[in-house]
Amino acid sequence: MVKHEQESTNRPDNTAFTQQRLPAWQPMLSAGIVIPGFLIIGAAFIGIGVALFVTSQSIQVLEIDYTGDDKTAPCYKCIAPNQKNCQCQISFSLNSTFKGPVFFYYALSNFFQNHRRYGVSKDDNQLFGDTSYFTSPSSSCSPYQYDSSNKPIVPCGSVANSMFSDTFQLYQVVNGTNKLVPWDGQGIAWWTDYSIKYRNPSVTPLQNAFNNTVKPINWTKPAYELDPTDSSNNGFINQDFLVWMRRAALPNFRKLYRRITQGDYAQGLPAGNYLLNINYSYPVVDFGGRKKVVLSNVSWMGGKNDFLGIAYLVIGSLCVVMSVVMLIVYAKFKFPDEE
């Protein structure tokens, strides 16, 4: 109808879009795709699960609980409040070589580092090295913003204030003498944390930046004296501090304390007797928490994690089982005569 064309101003456009005729792929699922699909996915999951599980099993882990709430425990003497410089020793023995590099963790349980009010209780600007926030910390730090004499707390806030304060020394007992196992406190924090996220103010000496501020209430040492052995590991970029500031996801967590990568123990801890000296100062008993130290070596998947492997195996086998069930049902439909 050519003659009408001029009148047809309202005629809709005849395009694939307006006519809803866009070329489209319409996958038709059939039993031939679904059943093998399930089988393949299930098999893949089982495969991953086996790999994870085997890897996880190959990781050696030694956990030592030193909470000391048991009267027989070596650290029982330290749990009483208001003790200073309490030390306790725990000895353990390794029956076989603990392959290196060995990572040394401390673990806390029932400690809610993921509590929101706890988590926000810090001042990112202050920790970024902005000295203006040294004199007036963010109100998010409250009630650890100012001390009782109204001096600003640096680093302010609950997270910093509750920093884990126990320290450890590991000795190998060789022929009755304690041989210190050397370990490395560097490289335990994230690179982005100590190079970008946390910064010391560009004031030398560092101590001057902290003038007119006070250390967090629970701290024994100010921030600029956290590591007496290494001056570059002080202030906000102290690696123990950084590890602590990186909050845990769940109330039971581990944090990396040291890596045993040097000297005689770079290849691992040989079998034998060991002594762990603990400077016990961090109270956990009153809230029902526990403290542990964990020795572990690592693989490509990080630390030991049986859960992931088992979860993969469970889901994988579920898929396989379902594919089998489907196959049976399918066979019943497809070949009803043979029944």
Next chain:
Amino acid sequence: MARRRSDSKINSRPCDILTSRSFTTAQWRDIRVGDILRIHKDQIISADLLLLCSSEPHSLCYVETADIDGETNLKYRQALSATHIELNSSPSEEALAAFDGVVRCEEPNNRLYTFRGHLHWKDESHPLDSDHILLRGTVLRNTDLAYGLVIYTGTRRGLQSVQAQCSVPGADTKILRNSGKLKLKRTRTEEVFNGVVIGIVLSVLLAVLFLAIGNGVFASRVMSQTWALSALVINGNPVYSAFLVSWSYIILLSPAMPIALYITFEVIHTIHSLFIGWDIEMYWQQTDSPAQARNTSLNEELGQVGFLLSDKTGTLTQNRLLFRQCCIGGEIYVMSDKLLMTREPVVPSGFQWNKDLSGDLSFESVLMRQQGAPSMLLFNSDTAFFNAVKCSDSSASTGDASVRAEDVEPMDLGWNPYSCGGLMMSAPGLVEKLRRRQCPLSGEFFRALSLCHTVMAEWREETPVYQASSPDEMALVGAARELGWAFLSRTRDFIVVSELGVTRQYQLLALLDFTSKRRRMSVLVREPEGGLKLYCKGADIVILERLQRDTPYQERTERALELFAQASLRTLCIAVRSVPEASWEQWRKALAQSVAMVTCDREALLEKLYDEMERELQFVGVTAIEDRLQDGVPETVSLLQQAGIKIWVLTGDKKETAVNIGYSCKLLDPDTKLLEWQELRQILQCPDPGASFFKATQSEVWAVDNKTTRAKTAVVLTGPELAEFEQRPEWGAKFMSLAMQCQSVLCCRVTPGQKAEVVTLVRKHTSAITMSIGDGANDVNMIKTAHVGVGIAGLEGGQSVQNADFALSQFRFLRRLLLVHGRWSYQRISLFLRYFLFKTCGFALVHVWFGFFNGFSAQPLYETWFIALYTVFYTSSPILCLAVFEQDVSAETSLTRPELYRSGQRQQLSSVRMLCMALLYAVYSSLVLFFIPAGVFFDTALDYQTMAVTVSMAATFTATIEIILLTKHWTKYNVAAACVSVAMMFICTRITHNARLFQRSPVDYNFIGVSDQAFADPVVWLTALLTAWAAVLPSVTARAAIVIASLHDKHKVHSVSRQPVELRSHFTRGSSLRRSSYAVSQGPGPGRLISSGNCIRSAAPKEATARTKPTDSPHKPAKPAHEEELGRENI
């Protein structure tokens, strides 16, 4: 806004109001009660008026009421003789200005057919009834000028009557009283969804309450014991802390309360509405109008319609009656108009189509040649073909119906000066015969048509323009004119006819008028040559029993009547009798005597006399008239019925016409039993309507198959009968339960208000979605009342479109609107809602579970940026694409498998159950999303921020996998959206973890460096993958199970659809159902007006027209079902 605009347009229409002594043009809005208006020809009457006088003799005036009751014929209205005489004698303005009558009338009401009142004028009281009233919305026709006194206006303005007073303050016009209230329409799905959302909000608030209590308990029990946390309890008060944390949780869980969804919902609705407007297959070339979704929020309701309540005139029918065929002397001649071929039909093997040069395809002729057996025909749409096949089949087997159809060229009627076109004749043989006067019988036939009627002729531009009270007569007289027997004019005593160019004047001796009882009319004329002839036309059985003994062609005629009936044509038999002069004289005297009688049995006597005259008739022929359906109506009706939609017809028209249309548009099968009021009433009064209904439908002799009988029952009701429902509200439920079992319900002679009441009845007693479709002002109320209202954008008015939710140009577009757009919309929106609930709830509820591990402290498990971007950037575009592009089956399949529509009617996809399933699924996946990563991260050195990224990845993967599973129709946009969403997640995460942004604002971007670590960690990836897969596992399994389970059904479906389609008709000889009728207005028979010559208003009571009842002729059940199948293939 559109409504306001159209309102003001209507209110600004001009009209002439009498002010002091002259008429001035004013706007409609200025009309006050008591004004005197001057109405011109073809003007729409603006208020309810009392007709004072008109320019016609005796102050008659003609109005068209199509907008009000759907009847197309003209109605007569006449002024009171008192006002006529007084006001017409002197110059009208002055006389009118001096008019000081007082009208006392009843309060405004919605009864269109009654009016009671009195005119007090010059110390006399004249009773008024509806014949004196011109209703608003009607159109003045054939009358140059009419003057009326405004009685009711549209507004409730105060009375400012100048010359007359109406005793009522609120003066709404009757049509306004009928138009109902405008309501805000909301879809069922939306209502269900709103309910679910309220449920979600309540559960979230409940959860928040528990979390807050948990927080309080944690604060008092654990935090106070923990030295690191004890100072963090706000003000040291756990209750206050709990109060504050509840607000944090409300914010944290707010994504589960899908407020953003409503915005997206509107966007999707709007796009769906645009698609409706864009659909080129719903575009009507002739009026240049595409379909229109005026209400953009009802789209998915189109996919759930259970009841379609349709107007008849202008919706199912075209308002055109066409002279289709005739049978003269046992030979069938076919008339057909130009075949408008919109597309080339698919032709079953064995047939070929020829297309002639002009592009016009003449079905029947081609077919006839192919078949070798001549046939008859028909419609200009898909059905045409099948009727042709059917008919040629049956005629070939009998061989006694034949057609002269040698040529497909449009017939040359140039020799006829009175021809106006409009009749395309494919039977030049007949014309040849006529012109050569070879066949006296066919001459007689057309002479009868041109003489025996009550049509008035009006001369306009040298051609007669006919005005008839019956559209049937109009069609017959028009056809006769086209073929050379042109009715030119009539006076009281003479009828002037041009017979093939020769003007002849017949003296009209007597006009034996039509009544519903007689079902025939005759004229007795004296030919110019002096002979006396009686021409009679009427219903077939009435005529056939009055024929001379040994009528020729008896069998052929019977055959033709059956064939016509099969083609759903209305037939009339034409007969003639030469009356001897002697018997005329005798009869005339008897007639004069009886007319003079004033006794009550005058009517009976007259009838007896008439009967005496109409005897010994000589049979001439049969006419077959098609009440022209809109294109594609029967196919659409049958398709929608297969889709499980109950179609009811609500019309202001007569019962006979409605039933007839019911048959011809395949709403009723030929063997459908009609359940009328008496029977229905008995059933309803019965304590157990179901049983008696069953009994009633069983009792029929011809009920062959018990099972089908039940379904093949239709209820026919009329307006007054329907009014009884108002008094018996308890019948409503009973009636509906019966109606659910019926094939259809036809409501005739209903007012617009009653139409709406029927809709309300259906809405009240069923849970189905109702849809109303109509084209006139009389349908406005029902369009507004139904869940979905569709207006047919017809030629006039547009009132219905103004009030409709959707506007179409053709009834047949309904199948596409419902089965394609409606179904898709419903599917898409159901999927959209379910998915949206799933993705937001699954995403947000994680915080509830996390609360158990962080002391209910409202710690988010995601980075703040992720929460902000998740719904907008990471998951919205694929679902938007799905909601716009998804097609589970193509448009073609939707139309060929109407049964797919039923899932929408049962609300299978959007029920509360389905939405709750989606919610449960969301809860499950939120559990998985939290606990699998929690298991992995528990007691490890991995930190919170890494876990946040892991869970974010898992949540995004879950949402993406789910949408991949949902999408069955992958356009390039879907693929792009899915890919872009996931990519966006990684890109945006990298950006917000960027060092530069951190340096700008350390607080806002303190996730710095997390993605560097996390994306490099295999454990994070493996956890995210496992979590996502485990989260969607139920969905995947359910889908797989459906695939496996549907295997069995699919086998069946395929084997069924492979059945060969039988082309042969199921019609068997003698099985047809004759419908011989004569549709005359419900107004008084106009014959008396003519024969009395002075147009005195007839005192005759209103008469219904007659048509032969379906039970008049023997019939067996026939199955048109397979024709419909064929019809669908042709689409």
